[in-house]
Amino acid sequence: MRHLRYIAAIGETDAFGLKRSIQERAIGITGLEGAFTAPGVALFAQGGRRAPLAHDAGLVLGRIHRRAGAMPCVAAFSPDETDAVLATRGQSIIDMFWGDFLAFVVADGSVTVIRPPFSDLPCLHLERGGLHVLASDLALLKTCLQTRISPNWDAIALHLMTSGLRQERTCVEGVSELLGGSRLTLTNSAMSIEPCWSPWHAAGKRDRRSSEDLADMLWKVARTSVAAQIEDLDHVAVMLSGGLDSSFLAALVAATGTRMTCVNIGSNDPAGDERHFATAVATALAAPYKEVGRDLAEVDVTKSLAKGQPRPLARSFAQASRIARQSLAASLGAQAILDGGGGDNLFCAMQSVVPVADRLLMEGLGTGALRTAAEIAELTEASLFTVLGRAFRRAWFRPAGYRWPIETTFVTTQATERAGPPCHRWLKAPHGALPGSAGHIGFMIAVENLLESFDGDIAEWSPLIAMPIVECALAIPTWRWFERGNNRAIARRALARHVPEHVAWRRGKGSPDGFVAQVFETNRSVLRDLLLDGALAAEGILDKAAAERVLSGNGPVRSHEHGQLLKVADVEAWVRTL
Template structure:
């Protein structure tokens, strides 16, 4: 969601002057909290001040139970609970898209909601802690002076966008979703306030149908809550399950919205038949737009606003088309089904078999799940059991994050791997987590970068309702073997909305792809991509292996879709480095 903010916190005994911040961000409305905290935002309607200078919340908030109505004030007893629990009451009794700052004595607690829908970055200098919605806001107050961290940049390219506290900008750290930043004087520390394993371990023995009903109610409540925030949203659809579910729920709660779908010249990227079925079913106008090469520029990164790169050049064409229609139609938000595959656990592995064995032991259900995985993947039944056994054998280990080392230099790979791969959600506290649930949680971690990267398009907020906290918690409680019930992926979600969507959309199993457009980009810019990757920032700083890059461009060499995807990601990263080299500013230390 697109809410700009900048927060400055100073130790007690010193006073922050608002005039300095107004000069740095004159487009923001500024508020002073006591004598030591000031907050500026471009969305003053989303700023809730806590009484008695106890802090504030920026973003959107809803009650956990009852109608999903926006919360803008707190009764005294609720405020006391929020303050006494240092914000934990917000996580347990509310949901939304927010960053909360709670002041308790000389300590400050900064809490980011578990969905990660509202980005939050921080930096500390000369005893002043600064929070911001985007790294560029930190630059406005002179905090980005150390430049790009090449090792962290290489690590971002190696780890595929794994969210980490440290970023590729040396002065910028990210407060991860569900985490709390504690500020005590000049000391800063982080701790987890929301643990997905708490929900993954608690399925309460519900049946498949009971889980489907709970999921339908949770999604309807969340989509309904988000729909009430906007007057005229635009829904991006593909005719796939996830965006169709969002469309069906929006139809129930909204009278006015339109749909948009994107099409390539390649039949693989033409999903308009399914998109038309959805738009006709929900009775909404559909804009069928095409990916255009003129919307692609090698000079413009799709994630230039982020503190590390992991975007794709072709995303600019999607963003440009959607933003054009949104502005043409006067849309005040863009809704998507993004994150659905991750939240609903779209998997083709044998891990659910290991999960069921760990939960039930040898039972008739084991053989039923093996048959489901066989139907889903086409793998032989003995292979399914062998892979399930392998997953069970590795169940005491932490989840092994996938890396992508293609075209990176050996030196940068070695440096980037130092310290290992850590994320607070990837390792269950009891060291005995279910391997299928570990993969599910890793999928939730993986989606956070893209949700943060695409929180707005050309200034228009983008809403990803399927990533809302109640939906995450509901899906985490669904056993992984139920998610592939009957040999069908995302089976619980399909069942939950079978009465609200056409059978052809519920049954659709094949996804479209814009890969054809990626080939068009590569064909037009082939030589320029080669030049930038062989003599750009990444190569000149030892991040790329030049010889491997050169081999990609040998005459008559056939290139596959995976290689083109990697090259477009790397040239997007090259544009990211150019953006930050030109925008990192040096200034006197902030006062």
């Protein structure tokens, strides 16, 4: 949310004086100021940008960009733009603009709140005494409503099972979230929420241009989108691991002309050490390059950086990296820290037969499908016969929809039953959908959690996950992303024009698994106390026997279970912040 906070009270009646109470606390305690008032609306905010609609018809909080041209940041809406917003109940804001914003539109006795997809400006909401209260974070709700916040245990169990699949229900009792790509409408008598954007629209376009033309298009859209996000910054720190996604971002920032310093967080584990790739990229881009190490002592598994957030998304092992990059960026005088987070998902880093299934469904069994099958066979080290057989079955003998993975290793059977099945507004595939597109969209659902912002002196975000870039990537047929035995091929083609080819087309990928294992080994006894005597165990959510088995294991950590158990510990630490 880049240091923007807000709270809004919406409702014509206020029998209990709650609106006045919210105003007094928002201004007197939290330091917010009045940002917009209208019949039935009181909005208070601090920091960030604001773009008013004409005719006093509303206000947009945050950064909002026009889609056309250089995608400039909007300072105010013209009368014609405002008329279009009112005529479409705000739909034109989604169709003609993008960014990290929240729009409040007042017309005809109703209030419409619009949140675009992939925005890092949250919108939590609840109902109190006939008023609807919206806020950027839990701390504001607690302070301005003088209310206690308690965990929603069923939602927490589902969060653990689904790696945080994002739904309207949060992990806090009574608090919901207006999800990205949704519109909330409030009248005196009713509240309704409906979608105003869907990734399926972009995926259905299936751009048929050549791979070279698609690479050109992706680069141009990404460059313009990233330039728009950093247009008012003089110096940024770009986290550069040396992998494809961070290298792609660094090349984009270099192309904008913005001053940048490339920062690599080093690793003593060979599996996570990519410094030779990172230095090659920085040299090619003529950018200053710095390395910084992670300090294991900076990790406190009993602490959650997600305090004040509606879901336990922060990872304890990331604390050391965050402290290191915040400290270095401050010493450099950087105004923002940018990373390539979500690039794997955006650029379709699949290792699956679904791209072959897509091509079979669209073109039949011909040279194109065989070529894609050969690429997938090389990528996954499977035989061509195996890939084709699985692709045939995927294309014609299974529904197109993506099945969200479920992890129940440390969740009790009773908690699993209480939590219910996973669901998400984008998981339902429309008629005629391709399974590969469903998988790509499933990847983008996971990206929603990467956008969660945590407090810090220097703003951090992932510029690749911007609506124009997402729409561009989803429109590329899945099979186009595979070439030379690699996935993410369209992005590689674009990047290879700016950095050494051995970086753009590298197959290996660094991993933080070694550091995660160190965190686990160092904190075994702390984790034992935290988990076995914790709230999750007391609520019957944690399978204590399964946790005990992993915590009591002798010898080095070798399986993925230590990482899964650390996720459970992250949730336990978050619950204790409420």
